[in-house]
Amino acid sequence: MSSKTFKALEPYLLVTPQTIVFLLFLVFPILMIAIVSFWQFNGYAMIPAFTLDNYLSIFTSKVSLQTYLNTFKYVILVWFFCLAIAFPVSYFLAFYIQNQTLQIILFLICTVPFWTSNIIRMISWIPLLGKEGLVNQLLLGLHVVNQPVEWFLYSDFAVVLGMVHLYNFFMIAPIFNSLMRIDRTLITAAQDMGASGWQVLKEVILPLAAPGIAIGSIFVVTLVMGEFVTVRLMGGGQSASIGKLIQTQIGSLQYPLAAANAVILLIVTLILVIGILRIVNIRKEL
């Protein structure tokens, strides 16, 4: 091969490994799922076919509808609490901490939830929130309640708490990043023209942080849409989400049905992401 042809092929050769991995482990499996979602199945086997039965049964089932609604509920709650916690935290980190070393240290502390495995993190909630857990002991000891509070664990509350705790950082990182990029003179200029603290936030900081908020929201929404581990462990079988439904269907060998659910989940999630991107232009943040 002459060096000239090599030069021409170089960029393509450089992207080849990534393309192969991408095709083999992402595009191909998704296509397989899409195909399988049209297959038939019985108690012990999948039968290649083209049927819309799986989709029909999902769209006519009250259980799937409720599961979807429940998943949306989680998405909205987790997104809201993540944003409500992440924005002030990022704001504090970006605007109040002047010392860069301290800023990095505090930022790393935000990643602490990821320093241990998911399963250990989930189990650690039990001694804290369980019937005989620390919080209940405290409340009983202070005579705030007479009976241990049951809904701390194995409830929607616990599911949302677990997910907010887990995914908060995905909101903090992009918001912190966009806040750090705001030119500080803009704030001085706004104050010079008579803007109050609240007006500076509304007119200058929030619009400029919007791309960060959008990116964080995409992370949180997509992650919560597909969640099943937290839902299973923190919900204790009481709570349902699409991810958990799919997992149950796989467990009972209803692969085509699970595949159809997965396709719908993918489409719904994509619609949500596109919706976020339409509201906020994130281009300048990338």
Place this chain on the structure above:
Amino acid sequence: MNSSVSTSPPGIRDSQPSTTASIQQELASHTVGVSLRSVTKKYGSFTAVENISLDIPAGSYTCLLGPSGCGKTTTLRMIAGHEEITSGDLYIGDRRVNDLPPAKRNTSMMFQSYALFPHKTVCENVDFGLKMKNLPKEERTRRVNEMLEIVGLTKFADRKPNKLSGGQQQRAALARALVTRPQVLLLDEPLSALDENLRVRTRSELRRLQKEFGMTFIQVTHGQDEAFALSDRIVVMDHGRIDQIGTPDEIFATPASRFVARFVGDNNLFVGKVTNVAADHTHHTQQMIRLEVDRLGTFLCHGQAADIGMMAACCVRSDCMQMLPYPPVDPTVPNQLTARVVAIEFTGYITRVSLLAEATGEEITYKVRSHDWHLNLAEEGQLITLTWTPENCIFLPH
């Protein structure tokens, strides 16, 4: 919006006279002076501005000039209200404004990088101050449009700042600063982000606008050219203190300290001991001073506050010297020294000659019109005699 087609070059154009006239009247009628009384600013143990007192007359263009870290920006930010004053008093007009927030001081600030809001259009940027003041919508639209017209940005009202050229951004920032009808405009290095050509043009536009509006402008700059071209008065600052206040001409012709002499213009400085002080018959406030400079000779200079025996300096501007052949006709005549030419720089109108004093190795600069230099015919490496009159030699007590 009725943007009339104009053939004038881009820049701040003459807008409809009526609009300009009304704003002009409004701005000129309520502009005020600024007064600093023993103002000090400390950051912990570091003193950024030390006990400065300064009166800036209403309607004047004043430049705070100095190297970075001299306290000029801090001073401007204290006037604007973006820095708290550690001690002393600040008056804008006859109001003491020490404790007022920036928006209540009737000042407006134009920032070095312009600080235009990137997510807002030019129109929204200019409107911002009015919106914060909660003015009625029609009033705001009217004022924004007339201001955009004055700075010639009507056609660009709906653009975002990143779609404007540097000069247009600068004018947008100016419009935003003036739209609230401030009594004093504060400018923090407003030209430093522009390229050389545009800077010179924008400089004269700023000056023209200031004259038209008859408003108090206070500007921070580190460039002497800018300060000379713009100001009615220059305040030279160093290490948090004021070294000299004066018209551009005074600062250039009679620097009051060694720092000013070094910072402004190409002055040659000589340090020595005062050996004689006599009354100067031509200027009754001045003294004629004899300064004995080690190894270089005797220099006669004029100035004030000289005492026999004190160590002091004198300076002579590099363009106020005369070059004669070596050796000198009479070596005992004061105000002459022998130097060796080390470099000749042709810079266009002026030729700049670098020399080293033969006796001490001190660097000396000599500037001459290129036209005259060609008659001189000194070459690099050649010894020459430099001489100057006592009138051009200024005594610097500190």
